[in-house]
Amino acid sequence: MNSPETGSSLRANRLRIVDTLLESTPRLIANINAYQDPWKKKKIDTIALLLRGALEAESKVGLKLNIEEKNLSILLQNLPALRNPTISHLSMEGWVAVETIIDESVVREIIPQLKDAHAEGIIEYPLNKVVY
Numbered sequence: 001m002n003s004p005e006t007g008s009s010l011r012a013n014r015l016r017i018v019d020t021l022l023e024s025t026p027r028l029i030a031n032i033n034a035y036q037d038p039w040k041k042k043k044i045d046t047i048a049l050l051l052r053g054a055l056e057a058e059s060k061v062g063l064k065l066n067i068e069e070k071n072l073s074i075l076l077q078n079l080p081a082l083r084n085p086t087i088s089h090l091s092m093e094g095w096v097a098v099e100t101i102i103d104e105s106v107v108r109e110i111i112p113q114l115k116d117a118h119a120e121g122i123i124e125y126p127l128n129k130v131v132y
Contacts, residue, residue: 026051053129060127061107064099065119072096075117080106082130101130 010016028048034040060082067075072087075098079085085100098119102110107124114122 049131053131056130057127059104060101060130061104062101062125062127064123065114066090066095066097066121067119069094069096071118075119078113
């Protein structure tokens with residue numbers, strides 16, 4: 001019961017976990033004959049891709065922020081990213097928006113560092129899927 005929704009629901013209803021009856025993990029099982037049919041194989045592979053993306057997203061969050069271009073190089077030295085952050089120019093000259101995907105476990109440490117690097121409008125948001 002590690003999902004944030006479960007914890008929120010428990011607290012909202014003044015409930016608590018008494019015991020764990022079962023822990024499970026998702027499995028995708030396909031009929032071998034169905035998997036040999038090209039059309040069905042494509043559908044099964046698509047479902048597998050989306051499931052892997054949803055599982056990968058559980059441990060990641062998206063992060064958006066604005067920063068002056070003069071401070072960007074310092075920010076990028078310490079900003080983790082899946083690959084490289086996306087950087088877009090804002091309508092206000094001299095400012096950029098930075099967007100990245102990071103491990104949820106480091107976000108609490110990173111946000112104060114971003115603020116120290118003069119980032120503004122910092123937004124953390126959950127992800128539904130991360131597909132590599």
